[in-house]
Amino acid sequence: MPGKIRPILQTNGIITGKDQIKTIAKEPKELELKHLHSGKVRETFEVDDATLLIITTDRWSAYDVKMPQGIPLKGKILNTMSVLNFMGTEQIIQNHLITSDMTAFEKSRELKKAFENSAEFLHVLNGRSMLVKKAKPLPFEFVVRGFLYGSGLDDYNNNDGTVSGVKLPLGLVKASKLQEPIFTPATKAQVGHDENVTYEYMEKKLGSDVAATLKEKSIALYKNRAEFALEKGLILADTKFEFGYIGGELALIDEVVTPDSSRLWPRRSYKEGFDQDSCNDKQYLRDYLIKVANWGLVEIPS
Ligand SMILES: Nc1ncnc2c1ncn2[C@@H]1O[C@H](COP(=O)(O)OP(=O)(O)OP(=O)(O)O)[C@@H](O)[C@H]1O
Ligand SMILES: [Mg+2]
Numbered sequence: 001m002p003g004k005i006r007p008i009l010q011t012n013g014i015i016t017g018k019d020q021i022k023t024i025a026k027e028p029k030e031l032e033l034k035h036l037h038s039g040k041v042r043e044t045f046e047v048d049d050a051t052l053l054i055i056t057t058d059r060w061s062a063y064d065v066k067m068p069q070g071i072p073l074k075g076k077i078l079n080t081m082s083v084l085n086f087m088g089t090e091q092i093i094q095n096h097l098i099t100s101d102m103t104a105f106e107k108s109r110e111l112k113k114a115f116e117n118s119a120e121f122l123h124v125l126n127g128r129s130m131l132v133k134k135a136k137p138l139p140f141e142f143v144v145r146g147f148l149y150g151s152g153l154d155d156y157n158n159n160d161g162t163v164s165g166v167k168l169p170l171g172l173v174k175a176s177k178l179q180e181p182i183f184t185p186a187t188k189a190q191v192g193h194d195e196n197v198t199y200e201y202m203e204k205k206l207g208s209d210v211a212a213t214l215k216e217k218s219i220a221l222y223k224n225r226a227e228f229a230l231e232k233g234l235i236l237a238d239t240k241f242e243f244g245y246i247g248g249e250l251a252l253i254d255e256v257v258t259p260d261s262s263r264l265w266p267r268r269s270y271k272e273g274f275d276q277d278s279c280n281d282k283q284y285l286r287d288y289l290i291k292v293a294n295w296g297l298v299e300i301p302s
Helices: 002-010 072-088 101-109 109-114 121-124 151-156 201-204 208-233 285-293
Strands: 032-036 042-048 051-056 097-098 129-133 140-147 175-184 234-246 249-253 262-266
Touching: 032 097, 051 072, 072 097, 072 129, 101 109, 140 201, 140 208, 175 208, 201 208, 208 234, 208 249
Parallel strands: none
Antiparallel strands: 032 042, 042 051, 051 129, 097 129, 140 175, 140 234, 234 249, 234 262
């Protein structure tokens, strides 16, 4: 059914040419597979009862609004980071990744059927897609912080040095490195912004054994990836994990240590007490939208 998927290739194409890099389109509903979810960056499709296809687009967003133009290769970088981090943490906990290899996609009966006669589309998906095991996601974001920044710093300043119920030493400042990483879960809001919660709140909802396991795994994952990042010249200041049940077993799902789920700072410019350079710094886009496009004055388009 190539006709059905063609609109995906037509809209929003950024660059064609050697690598045929194109942005995945605005109209994913045209795809034969059942479209489940459109995030700010990723599109999720159902392949069958047990399998999802997650496509990372080149989109970016500001103030929760998706920008109409994408950034060439961005989706491939995010997808590749997740794949690398899933593969690097299998010894800590199992994860949902089946494959990101297009040749394997072609071997998949379901995908082959869905993309029949559409080698072009398979090519577009290559490098920016994952076939994953469908999980029952837990309704929390499992955040680990190794440095004090963002909402963690706000909590610290507003609650006498306590962040999500964890008491920290006095005298810490913006971007201070914590002696030990802290676990600060948040609710996964269906609507509106996620809200930081205490460990005890999460424990009540999930049970103490599961909560303890998730805390231990989250901290182990953070430490492992922070060490890996440092070898590459990056500080993993904080990050968010998601977990779900696959066949009754806990598994790491979603994306892992990408700039969309983490604060990553260049090691060489780190300075305690100051704003940090970020690997996902959208400040110039926000400045543009406010100063040039007058977003502060006009109604923000949805
Ligand atoms: N293996 C999986 N099984 C089931 N659901 C999953 C799996 N992996 C990820 N998810 C869920 O799929 C959804 C992916 O959404 P996505 O991250 O694209 O957008 P979002 O979380 O709604 O918003 P944002 O773009 O701000 O992250 C999340 O709700 C996530 O929990
Ligand atoms: Mg998300």
